[in-house]
Amino acid sequence: MISRQQAIELDESDALADFRDRFVITDPDLIYLDGNSLGRLPKATVDRVRATMAEEWGDGLVRSWRSGWMAEPGSVGARLAPLIGADPDEVLLTDQTSLNLYKLASAALAHQAPRSTVLTDSGNFPSDIYVLSGVAGAAGGSVRMVGADPVAPSTSAIEAALDDQVGLVSLSHVNFKSGALLDMSSITTAAHEAGAMVLWDLSHSVGAVPIDLRGSGVDLAVGCTYKYLNGGPGSPAFLYVARHLQDTLVQPIHGWWGQEDMFGFGLEYEPAPGMDRFATGTMPILSLAGAGVGIDLTAEAGIDRIRSKSVALTSLIVDLFDELPAGYGFSLGSPRDDGVRGSHVSLRHPDGYRITQALIERNVIPDFRAPDVVRLGAAALYTRFVDVWDAFERLREIMESGAHEEFTDERSGVT
Amino acid sequence: MISRQQAIELDESDALADFRDRFVITDPDLIYLDGNSLGRLPKATVDRVRATMAEEWGDGLVRSWRSGWMAEPGSVGARLAPLIGADPDEVLLTDQTSLNLYKLASAALAHQAPRSTVLTDSGNFPSDIYVLSGVAGAAGGSVRMVGADPVAPSTSAIEAALDDQVGLVSLSHVNFKSGALLDMSSITTAAHEAGAMVLWDLSHSVGAVPIDLRGSGVDLAVGCTYKYLNGGPGSPAFLYVARHLQDTLVQPIHGWWGQEDMFGFGLEYEPAPGMDRFATGTMPILSLAGAGVGIDLTAEAGIDRIRSKSVALTSLIVDLFDELPAGYGFSLGSPRDDGVRGSHVSLRHPDGYRITQALIERNVIPDFRAPDVVRLGAAALYTRFVDVWDAFERLREIMESGAHEEFTDERSGVT
Numbered sequence: 001m002i003s004r005q006q007a008i009e010l011d012e013s014d015a016l017a018d019f020r021d022r023f024v025i026t027d028p029d030l031i032y033l034d035g036n037s038l039g040r041l042p043k044a045t046v047d048r049v050r051a052t053m054a055e056e057w058g059d060g061l062v063r064s065w066r067s068g069w070m071a072e073p074g075s076v077g078a079r080l081a082p083l084i085g086a087d088p089d090e091v092l093l094t095d096q097t098s099l100n101l102y103k104l105a106s107a108a109l110a111h112q113a114p115r116s117t118v119l120t121d122s123g124n125f126p127s128d129i130y131v132l133s134g135v136a137g138a139a140g141g142s143v144r145m146v147g148a149d150p151v152a153p154s155t156s157a158i159e160a161a162l163d164d165q166v167g168l169v170s171l172s173h174v175n176f177k178s179g180a181l182l183d184m185s186s187i188t189t190a191a192h193e194a195g196a197m198v199l200w201d202l203s204h205s206v207g208a209v210p211i212d213l214r215g216s217g218v219d220l221a222v223g224c225t226y227k228y229l230n231g232g233p234g235s236p237a238f239l240y241v242a243r244h245l246q247d248t249l250v251q252p253i254h255g256w257w258g259q260e261d262m263f264g265f266g267l268e269y270e271p272a273p274g275m276d277r278f279a280t281g282t283m284p285i286l287s288l289a290g291a292g293v294g295i296d297l298t299a300e301a302g303i304d305r306i307r308s309k310s311v312a313l314t315s316l317i318v319d320l321f322d323e324l325p326a327g328y329g330f331s332l333g334s335p336r337d338d339g340v341r342g343s344h345v346s347l348r349h350p351d352g353y354r355i356t357q358a359l360i361e362r363n364v365i366p367d368f369r370a371p372d373v374v375r376l377g378a379a380a381l382y383t384r385f386v387d388v389w390d391a392f393e394r395l396r397e398i399m400e401s402g403a404h405e406e407f408t409d410e411r412s413g414v415t
Numbered sequence: 416m417i418s419r420q421q422a423i424e425l426d427e428s429d430a431l432a433d434f435r436d437r438f439v440i441t442d443p444d445l446i447y448l449d450g451n452s453l454g455r456l457p458k459a460t461v462d463r464v465r466a467t468m469a470e471e472w473g474d475g476l477v478r479s480w481r482s483g484w485m486a487e488p489g490s491v492g493a494r495l496a497p498l499i500g501a502d503p504d505e506v507l508l509t510d511q512t513s514l515n516l517y518k519l520a521s522a523a524l525a526h527q528a529p530r531s532t533v534l535t536d537s538g539n540f541p542s543d544i545y546v547l548s549g550v551a552g553a554a555g556g557s558v559r560m561v562g563a564d565p566v567a568p569s570t571s572a573i574e575a576a577l578d579d580q581v582g583l584v585s586l587s588h589v590n591f592k593s594g595a596l597l598d599m600s601s602i603t604t605a606a607h608e609a610g611a612m613v614l615w616d617l618s619h620s621v622g623a624v625p626i627d628l629r630g631s632g633v634d635l636a637v638g639c640t641y642k643y644l645n646g647g648p649g650s651p652a653f654l655y656v657a658r659h660l661q662d663t664l665v666q667p668i669h670g671w672w673g674q675e676d677m678f679g680f681g682l683e684y685e686p687a688p689g690m691d692r693f694a695t696g697t698m699p700i701l702s703l704a705g706a707g708v709g710i711d712l713t714a715e716a717g718i719d720r721i722r723s724k725s726v727a728l729t730s731l732i733v734d735l736f737d738e739l740p741a742g743y744g745f746s747l748g749s750p751r752d753d754g755v756r757g758s759h760v761s762l763r764h765p766d767g768y769r770i771t772q773a774l775i776e777r778n779v780i781p782d783f784r785a786p787d788v789v790r791l792g793a794a795a796l797y798t799r800f801v802d803v804w805d806a807f808e809r810l811r812e813i814m815e816s817g818a819h820e821e822f823t824d825e826r827s828g829v830t
Contacts, residue, residue, distance in 0.1 A: 024469070024473035024474075026473060026474040027474070030476075032476060034476070034477045037477045038472075038476060038477040038480070040473070040476065041468060041469075041472045041473035045468065046465075046468055046469065046473075049464060049468060049701060050461075050465065053456060053460065053461055053464060053647075054439070054456075054461065056648075057453075057456045057647060057648055058439035058441060058455075058456035058461075059439075059441040059442070061445075061447060061449070061453060061455070061780065062449045062452045062453040062780060062782070063775075063780070064648070065453070065648070069648060069649075095510070095511075095514070095696075096510075096670070096695060096696030096697055096698075097696055097697075098668065098670030098671065098672075098695050098696035099510070099514065099668060099670070099695055099696055102667075102668045102670075102695075122682060125671075126671060126674070126680045126681065126682060127670050127671030127672075127674070127696070129682050129684075130669035130670065130671065130674065130683075130684035131668065131669055131670060133669065133683075133684060134667055134668065134669040134684065138553075138667065145682070224697070226697070232468075232472060232699075232700070232701055233471075233472055233479070233480070233484055233697070233699075233700035233701070234484075234697040234698045234699040234700045234703070235699060235701075236699060237696070252517075252549055252553065253513065253514060253517045253546065253549065254545035254546050254548065254549040255511070255513030255514070255517075255542050255545065255546060256513065256540075256541060256542030256545065257513075257542075259541070259542070259545065263785065264785060265541045265784070265785055266541065267537060267541060267544050267560070268545075268548075269544075269545035269548060269549065280511060280513050280514055280517075281510075281511030281512055281513035281514055281542070281652070282511055282512075282639070282641070282648070282649040283511075283649045284647075284648075284649040284650060284651060284699040284701075284702030284703075285647070285648035285649045285702070286464060286647055286648070286650075286699075286701040286702045286705060287699030287700070287701045287702045288649070288699075290701060365476065365477060365478070367477070369680065370678065370679060370680055
């Protein structure tokens with residue numbers, strides 16, 4: 001049996017231990033295992049957003065657009081770029097993930113005509129599947145969906161489903177339920193050999209898993225900044241377009257922020273060169289400021305150190321799961337192999353919803369995902385090994401006492 | 416000649432004078448006449464955003480989605496509704512103006528098939544024209560553009576251009592350059608008689624001009640919250656869909672925030688009933704908090720009192736323009752008739768760009784709009800009559816001394 005002392009010793013040798021102090025933590029007893037849904041508040045964000053309000057907005061007023069804000073979608077994107085293996089001029093912070101997916105998937109299918117099938121798997125985030133279905137339908141095609149194995153990446157099944165009708169392959173790098181990590185390089189190569197483009201959703205991997213978009217030859221990617229990047233609730237998402245495609249693709253929402261000379265106010269849309277053409281309208285600057293702080297903090301910690309700790313944390317979760325009595329009725333909903341697992345682990349249980357409620361009552365915050373998944377996220381910048389150990393101790397108390405049976409099963413959650 | 420004392424007396428009898436103290440004003444000498452581009456920072460926003468960070472995000476963490484954030488696009492929209500003559504369940508705060516225009520114009524044209532012409536005027540905001548051209552083109556149609564008179568509303572020309580090919584009429588309620596105010600009711604009625612739907616962009620009228628969407632029979636509307644509503648840089652925009660159309664129209668971006676049961680995570684898109692189907696992804700909560708404060712402040716002041724002061728301010732601008740020596744070379748780029756003028760006045764001058772630079776150097780902030788417009792915005796909540804008088808005094812000094820000739824003409828601006 002793994003002891004609490006062993007967990008404490010893991011924390012004592014944790015190279016990232018000091019980063020926990022960089023976050024606002026109001027309740028030391030709270031065990032927060034949902035940083036993969038909404039990351040914690042960095043202390044620096046409080047100061048940065050306050051300065052954005054007081055100095056840039058309050059004092060600088062409209063002048064701040066020219067002195068800084070207008071460049072931020074690109075400059076914050078450039079700071080994110082090293083975390084995903086992109087060049088600084090290949091990333092833009094703008095809009096939301098579903099919107100960016102819509103823009104890039106539409107642009108890709110227009111480029112790939114007459115190919116109009118979008119290939120994905122059933123473990124892709126449902127919003128992505130909705131967006132892709134709409135985009136494919138508008139292009140006269142449809143989505144082809146490979147079944148996702150609940151505990152293993154569907155890499156080979158996806159590759160086997162490629163043919164000459166597929167114009168675009170679009171997948172979540174890490175499955176939002178199982179945490180299964182797809183082989184980006186292999187799928188991208190196979191898609192290209194079949195004549196398809198590839199669009200990755202990095203929402204559940206960015207800031208947790210090393211990503212090499214350029215090395216993998218990826219065409220397009222999107223992702224959010226409010227999970228492992230700690231950008232804040234609904235902070236702007238990002239999009240990536242490989243440089244050689246930037247001046248070829250045209251996205252369908254022709255807003256002025258994508259216009260070549262936006263202040264020339266000509267009446268014809270002339271898409272800007274480079275990444276700017278993938279922008280649409282004015283960005284929410286307070287929320288964008290938060291995204292920048294979270295990205296910088298992640299870059300400072302270093303993605304390799306983060307991944308190393310993340311693997312150790314999720315391995316501890318798997319080990320503690322293995323020690324649970326079989327009679328509790330849990331099954332593992334995530335890959336056992338560290339190499340194909342992102343930064344969260346899912347425990348499946350028929351009473352998963354009620355168990356989640358009981359954990360929350362005991363000051364442990366996991367996430368519930370219908371129909372039966374208790375999702376435990378390991379955000380390396382502030383999650384301690386002892387937090388994971390204590391969470392399992394509280395889980396044991398619940399299962400021993402049947403405390404979860406006091407709750408009613410009303411379905412809910414946030415990704 | 417209007418004296419400075421007369422302006423001071425107007426301020427002394429200003430029913431809204433106290434509202435100026437509700438804003439952060441760091442430089443008392445600065446004359447800010449660009450609140451129609453970016454409104455000032457309300458003091459309450461500083462506190463509200465700080466609480467959103469510290470209490471809702473930092474302490475509440477992911478729980479705050481359920482305890483408040485998820486409802487905010489609708490609840491802030493409901494607070495905006497009275498300002499535009501809508502019912503509370505007809506308005507949603509979400510995304511940006513160009514995106515909302517794209518969603519609603521696409522939904523309208525799909526509904527109006529085979530009609531695929533979009534009617535607008537050349538005074539519409541260029542981003543709107545770009546979006547509409549893209550949407551019409553995707554539907555196999557095009558934009559029909561009526562020329563906008565530089566100093567008068569193009570209401571009758573628009574009505575005359577209606578025919579049975581027009582599926583949608585989409586216009587800016589107030590022209591971003593001239594400030595000309597279109598007759599919403601008349602155009603909407605004429606469009607309906609011709610079988611077209613109507614989509615208004617209220618960006619330059621909301622919070623400054625009384626708007627009666629329901630009374631005018633308007634189908635659809637969008638607008639921003641960062642101008643007269645003082646929501647903050649890039650704060651989320653709004654969209655309005657008349658109740659009887661909400662369950663009929665389907666917008667093309669099928670994100671999970673528009674899904675009927677977003678946490679059921681089904682794999683088929685089922686658009687939510689009511690306004691929710693016009694949402695796409697996760698909203699930027701810090702920026703949304705700012706929008707809510709600005710809307711509440713405007714509602715507290717009351718749109719009729721705001722309009723009354725706004726008309727007095729823009730009338731003073733026109734009167735002071737009339738007193739400028741003809742030799743200065745200005746012409747009026749806005750309607751003289753208060754009844755068809757929004758809340759800004761444009762002065763045209765061949766050296767408009769350089770004059771704008773000279774005004775900024777003298778701590779007066781107007782906006783420049785190519786090719787020759789010096790735009791003076793009158794935000795009633797914090798602009799004083801004496802500010803307008805002093806701005807003209809500084810303008811006279813510039814024209815007398817030729818100070819603007821020291822500047823080079825590099826074109827720029829922000830809407």
